[in-house]
Amino acid sequence: MDIKSIQAQIISDLAAVTSQSGLGEFRLKYLSRKGVLAQLTATIPTLPPEERAKFGQEVNVLKNSLASLIAGKENGLGTGIKSSPEISDDIGMPGIAQELGRLHPITQTINEISSIFTRMGFCVVDGPAIETEFNNFTGLNIPLEHPSRDAFDTFYLKDYEKLLLRSHTSPVQVRAMKNRQPPLAIVVPGRVYRPDAVDASHLFMFHQIEGFMVDTNITFADLKGSLEIFAKAVFGNDIKMRFRPHFFPFTEPSAEVDISCIICKGVGCSVCGRKGWLEILGCGMIHPNVFKQVGINAQKYSGFAFGMGIERIAMLKYGINDIRLFFENDLRFLKQF
Ligand code: DAH
Numbered sequence: 506m507d508i509k510s511i512q513a514q515i516i517s518d519l520a521a522v523t524s525q526s527g528l529g530e531f532r533l534k535y536l537s538r539k540g541v542l543a544q545l546t547a548t549i550p551t552l553p554p555e556e557r558a559k560f561g562q563e564v565n566v567l568k569n570s571l572a573s574l575i576a577g578k579e580n581g582l583g584t585g586i587k588s589s590p591e592i593s594d595d596i597g598m599p600g601i602a603q604e605l606g607r608l609h610p611i612t613q614t615i616n617e618i619s620s621i622f623t624r625m626g627f628c629v630v631d632g633p634a635i636e637t638e639f640n641n642f643t644g645l646n647i648p649l650e651h652p653s654r655d656a657f658d659t660f661y662l663k664d665y666e667k668l669l670l671r672s673h674t675s676p677v678q679v680r681a682m683k684n685r686q687p688p689l690a691i692v693v694p695g696r697v698y699r700p701d702a703v704d705a706s707h708l709f710m711f712h713q714i715e716g717f718m719v720d721t722n723i724t725f726a727d728l729k730g731s732l733e734i735f736a737k738a739v740f741g742n743d744i745k746m747r748f749r750p751h752f753f754p755f756t757e758p759s760a761e762v763d764i765s766c767i768i769c770k771g772v773g774c775s776v777c778g779r780k781g782w783l784e785i786l787g788c789g790m791i792h793p794n795v796f797k798q799v800g801i802n803a804q805k806y807s808g809f810a811f812g813m814g815i816e817r818i819a820m821l822k823y824g825i826n827d828i829r830l831f832f833e834n835d836l837r838f839l840k841q842f
Contacts, residue, residue, distance in 0.1 A: 508564070511541060511545070512567065518531055518534070519578060522582075523582075525582055528578055528582065535571055536571060542564060542567065542568055545564050545567075546561075548560075549564075607839075609831075610842040611815055611831055613842060614822070615694040615714065617739065618692075618714055618739065618815070619694055621734070621735050621738045622692045622716060622731075623692075625734060627690040627691060627716060629693070630691045630693050631677075631693070631695065632671070632680055632693055633671075634696055635662065635669070635670060637667055637668060637676075638654075638667040638668070639679075640676035641671050641673070642654055643798070644795065644799065645675050645678070645755040646754045646755050648754065659698075659699070660672075660698050670697075670698035671697055672697055672698060672699050673715070674693045674694070674697060674713040674714065674715035675715055675755060675812055677691075678693075678717050678799075678810060682795075682800075682801055687719040687801065688719065688720035689719040689720070691716065691717055692716040693714065696710055697710070698710050705827040705829065706828055708816075708828055710832075711816050711828070713812055714812070714813055715811070715812045716811050717808055717810040717811070718731070718808055718809055720808070721805060721806060721807070723790075723806075723808050723809055724807070725758075725790060727809060728788060728809035731809075732746070732762055732788065733746055736785065739818065739822060740822065744764045744765050745764065745765040745771065746764055746765075747762070747782065748761075748762055749761045749762075749763060751787060753787055755789075755795050755810065756789025756791060756792055757789060757793075759789035760787070760788055760789055761784055761786070761787050762787075762788060764782070765781060765782060765783075766780075768824075769781065785813055785821070786811050786812060786813035787811065787812055787813070788811035788812070789809065790807065790808070791807070791808040791809065796808075816828050819831070
């Protein structure tokens with residue numbers, strides 16, 4: 506008797522089984538004391554010694570597979586499904602999972618910051634990456650001799666004089682104030698461009714979010730209150746905030762805002778340069794010259810403005826020490842957010 510033909514016989518016999526009693530007969534035929542497998546085992550001593558071990562092994566394999574074939578058939582009969590031993594695909598096996606994409610950490614940070622301000626009544630406005638020199642500089646009271654107007658500090662478009670890649674999101678202040686009437690409460694997230702040498706904290710392209718509010722009787726207290734709500738929503742209620750006097754051409758008075766270091770809680774560490782404070786944004790009351798440029802009556806209206814770097818906020822929030830990581834498209838980094 507050769508094993509191959511017995512295997513073929515087993516498969517066709519099993520396929521013909523349609524009832525529990527038929528399965529009982531099948532079991533008897535192959536696995537009983539006088540069954541086919543027992544007979545096979547009995548032939549082992551008659552074989553040449555060198556063939557015995559291999560043959561014995563084959564009989565064992567056959568015996569084991571018979572047991573699982575019978576169990577499978579039993580299941581099939583029990584549920585009314587005819588199992589076919591030729592079908593070896595396990596259709597119950599899970600498929601290959603599709604990985605879902607997710608928003609880039611900078612997009613997530615923009616969404617988070619925007620939603621904090623929209624909950625305070627601000628609306629989100631967009632502006633173009635290619636700006637006029639007027640909107641980027643003149644309209645914002647940035648004088649001709651200001652270094653940021655220098656060709657080395659701004660990307661000018663070669664063939665179009667007076668057009669440039671915006672170096673901040675502030676020009677959208679000019680656009681919005683020209684086209685709308687106060688009261689205004691607007692935030693502007695977007696890309697900005699500067700010809701900076703690339704290192705762990707500089708890129709030639711990054712993101713900012715600008716915010717401003719214009720109405721009658723807007724004061725520095727409104728600025729302070731709005732920024733405090735923002736900073737606590739992003740960095741937690743425990744942080745402290747301070748306003749440091751600073752200079753920006755488009756605001757007067759102007760300030761930079763620091764929060765107490767989120768790593769050392771103000772004690773001093775390497776992240777805050779031992780100062781205990783981290784600078785997060787620039788702000789101030791909108792300069793009367795800006796109102797003049799856009800045709801808003803500075804006697805009647807006042808307003809505040811602020812601007813911050815999105816990457817900086819995300820780096821502080823997530824403890825990232827190199828800005829380049831955001832734009833290398835390394836999924837091992839991006840998947841963490
Ligand atoms: N535009 C400034 C920059 O790019 C940031 C800024 C500072 C915006 C103060 C403002 C502001 O609106 O009031 O550095």
